[in-house]
Amino acid sequence: MYRPELLYEGKAKKIFRTEDPERVRVEYKDDATAYNGGKKGFITGKGELNNRISAFFFDYLGKRGIRHHFLSLLSSTEQLVKRVTILPVEVVVRNRAAGSMAKRLGLEEGLSFPRPVVEFYYKDDRLGDPLINEDHIALLELATRKQVMDMRETALKVNQQLVGLMAEKGVDLVDFKLEFGVDGRGDLLVADEISPDTCRFWDRVTGKKLDKDRFRRDLGEVEDAYREIWNRLGEDVLV
Ligand code: UDP
Numbered sequence: 001m002y003r004p005e006l007l008y009e010g011k012a013k014k015i016f017r018t019e020d021p022e023r024v025r026v027e028y029k030d031d032a033t034a035y036n037g038g039k040k041g042f043i044t045g046k047g048e049l050n051n052r053i054s055a056f057f058f059d060y061l062g063k064r065g066i067r068h069h070f071l072s073l074l075s076s077t078e079q080l081v082k083r084v085t086i087l088p089v090e091v092v093v094r095n096r097a098a099g100s101m102a103k104r105l106g107l108e109e110g111l112s113f114p115r116p117v118v119e120f121y122y123k124d125d126r127l128g129d130p131l132i133n134e135d136h137i138a139l140l141e142l143a144t145r146k147q148v149m150d151m152r153e154t155a156l157k158v159n160q161q162l163v164g165l166m167a168e169k170g171v172d173l174v175d176f177k178l179e180f181g182v183d184g185r186g187d188l189l190v191a192d193e194i195s196p197d198t199c200r201f202w203d204r205v206t207g208k209k210l211d212k213d214r215f216r217r218d219l220g221e222v223e224d225a226y227r228e229i230w231n232r233l234g235e236d237v238l239v
Pocket of ligand 1: 092098099100101129175176177197198199200212
């Protein structure tokens with residue numbers, strides 16, 4: 001019998017080999033971590049909700065010309081994606097001040113920006129994922145200049161699409177993080193996940209946080225918040 005081989009286990013997902021070397025199976029877990037693993041917990045139902053929400057966003061973006069790794073849902077907690085090599089750079093887009101940026105620059109949380117701000121972080125747990133710029137990326141050879149331009153442009157396109165989509169659902173997209181991967185043909189694709197673990201979502205009317213900040217800051221009703229995002233996306237069960 002074919003035994004699925006675990007290729008990688010991260011904080012929120014497991015990646016398994018499939019019979020096709022070009023594809024891997026991603027299993028979303030209920031485990032939650034924050035502050036670079038300093039805070040650990042468990043959010044019942046998160047794996048299923050993030051699997052569905054992420055699939056929904058990738059599909060939505062793909063239909064609007066954004067290239068991504070998602071292929072199909074396999075079950076309530078699993079999805080099939082293209083196998084890629086993840087670049088060690090996290091790309092954050094911000095529409096309003098929050099989290100580390102509000103702290104670093106002394107900005108009031110919630111301040112709206114006239115135009116989105118794009119930031120790069122070096123994906124390295126040992127260093128605590130430091131903020132870096134294009135010159136640091138070139139110096140450390142984390143990505144080519146062309147890939148950096150492409151990541152920036154794609155991240156802004158993703159932002160434009162998701163801001164519009166979420167606004168229709170009564171939600172403000174405050175900021176989010178993307179990861180990019182390179183496939184066997186050398187193409188750059190949006191990879192990893194797009195979910196309340198990786199985005200800040202605020203209710204447009206009440207300002208209620210509908211994302212991982214509920215876990216990070218012990219605000220309670222964490223699962224309800226993730227479910228609220230899924231419900232607002234208004235999708236019927238996909239599998
Ligand atoms: N983010 C993420 N993974 C990380 C760091 C940040 O998904 O390792 C997301 C986070 O959820 C938020 C955005 O990126 O939507 C900006 O996060 P920030 O730099 O403010 O860091 P935080 O306050 O989350 O530590």
